[in-house]
Amino acid sequence: MATYGSLHIPAHHRGRKMPAVLLLPGSGPTDRNGDQPPALTPHTLAKLADALARDGIVSLRFDKYGTGRTGLGARAWHGGSATPVDPRGSARPERAGPGRRDGLSTPR
Secondary structure (H helix, E strand, O other): OOOOEEEEOOOOOOOOOOOEEEEOOOOOOOOOOOOEOOOEOOOHHHHHHHHHHHOOOEEEEEOOOOOOOOOOHHHOEEOOEEEEEOOOOOEOOOOOOOOOOOOOOOOO
16 A cells, blocks of 8 residues: 655755654544645645745655545445455455454554
């Protein structure tokens, strides 16, 4: 499964070392921009990345699993149930993986 994100590199001279930060989305279904669409779209992380760039700081931010372009991928919810759908489109139940109690295993 691919995870999508944004790497913000401010203008700089070739070979210049620059500080960098990893921006982590908050709790809940928050995407790389700090939004929880459609209700909340303040773009807090995108604005923070812009502010950091003005100070010459590189930033990387990403969509959490289930949000933004990353979405749920092959584990998309099937008909509102907690049964993951495999990439070929057939629903298949899974046993809980290590440390999981929700009936879903972690991707391998």
